[in-house]
Amino acid sequence: MLQIDHLSASYKTIDGDVHVVQDANFTIYDNEIFGIAGESGCGKSTLLKALYDIIEFPLQVDSGRVVLSGEKGGKSFTYQTGQIRKSWWNNISYVPQAAMSVLNPITKLKSQFLDSIPEEDKKRETPQQTLQRVQQYLGALNLSPEVLEAYPFQLSGGMRQRVIIALATFMSPNVVLADEPTTALDVVVQRGILMLLMRLQKQLKNTMVLVSHDLGVHYQVTDRIGIMYSGKMMEIGKTTELFANPRHPYTQMLIGALPRVGDKSQRVGIPGSPPPLKNPPPGCRFAPRCPKATPLCSAQVPEFREISPGHFAACHLLNGEGK
């Protein structure tokens, strides 16, 4: 389980701090695929970096924390921001955004697999034994064991992506974070990779966090989805419910603007553009583009609250609903 507790993160720049994640407060449960959607620059990847604890200059956590807890091999564990690194590969792993270029181009894949094995596990078995297990695992992902003897450039994009997923899931971590895992891939390969991720999640019964800007991908893959806008979490709910009945005006307009195969009816984009994160507007960050905005929206930041069981949103217009 990943608990995000009032987390705010920013990037330090010469002109001042850029507040990319602002007061994110939600929980990602065990045995689910949680999607984070939003436009470019809305803070999706930064939030994921904070979840994986890659807090390196110029990124800094201003307040709040992330707590990773769960059970593995009969032992329960709890790590929080600052300690999560200790649990990398074993309890939490990461499929990065530029997956095409993260593999070392001058090393064979077998050494890259051996590098990813935590020290304690290395003591338990010889490298040959580990490689044997890796070969079996690759077979389950429809990859030939020969890829271990290959260099990354000898593989196609889809194969490289499957190798990265194999690397990330080989130790059966409790949480797998995937940042745009199919962005540079074609639709057919994308479908193959996404179905592989779904199959793995069902097998391992772990938590998967998927970041993507493509709402169609979220609909296909995720159980719950969080919509981010300009560094703020705007709405969280069950994926099917959120697509059928979006409550936040931003989500409504975003889903309304989605072109669909089989539907040629006129669609319009959201007028205007997202506010600068360095100097965001007071109140709701979507208020300047929101057709339903009231004076309260521009004055006061709306609270992110449960409006119906399991459905959360941050909007003044929904104030009368829920608890």
Next chain:
Amino acid sequence: MAEKLLEVKGVSKIFRIGGMLSRKRLTAVDGVSFEIAADKPVILSIVGESGCGKSTLCKMILRQHKPEAGDILLDGHSYKDKKHYKPMQFRNDVQPIFQNPFEAFSMRKRVDTYLFNTALRLGIAKNRADAAKRVNEALVSVGLSLDVVAGKYSSQFSGGELQRVSIARALITRPKIIIADEPVAMIDASMKMNIVNLFKQLRDDYGISFIYITHDLSTAYYVSDYIATLYRGTLIEYGSSKEIMDHPAHPYTKLLMDSVPRVGDKWEQDVAMPDMEEKEYSLTCCKFAPRCPYATAECLKDRPPMQELEGGRKVLCYHPLV
């Protein structure tokens, strides 16, 4: 005026791959033919996976690449015929829009410099005042104005706004055809539709035809009148967008359509991923046959002929699905 605005006749492009001394060749575009009529402006989408030859084909139409075989005619004039059809006239008639507007405009130059240079250097305006008028007209037609754009650098615009400026730049010459290579790939979902709708509006208001290259099939369905599907450099299906996408005739187009992550329709079956991409380019039989669930012995022997179906639809397959 010629009957056909653009005629692409069996064009091929071969690249040398590997090192300087390599003898390996890759046929990126393999005998592609299609045409755009002069009397009715259309939006033609060219869809397919990366590496299928979409961009190479458009670079040939834009005369950035020379085809190894075949001919490309604009208004009845071949690209080789520089006597009767001057390069300057070509630049006025055909304009490009690129994928990333932030790469198309230098961050050190003011954006309006590009607009004025297009008007002055392509002989559209005789002086700066005249150019300012033409530039403003073009900007107004994309929902901006010279007052908004003047003096600004590319970093002062959002992606959507800057892409509209690059469309305005293309409009200055009042082109007959605009070639847009993945124009909304870098644009946020909420603003994508504004750009795509602009194409429709420009087609209707100014009679400009578009060649829209994309791998985003949902916007292709929404915006285009015709669709051409490419696979490993070969045109495998051509026809009206609604017919092709609602009832694909080629098994590859069907696979492509089934793989679009749609809202409201969940995937159930797994899909076979390609694992011999480079070899498929040089196949002498149907290039999709090794992956095709409907392939028969003849598909693996010879290349199928281009079959004409109803409504001007064409498909390169022995066993079309419709």
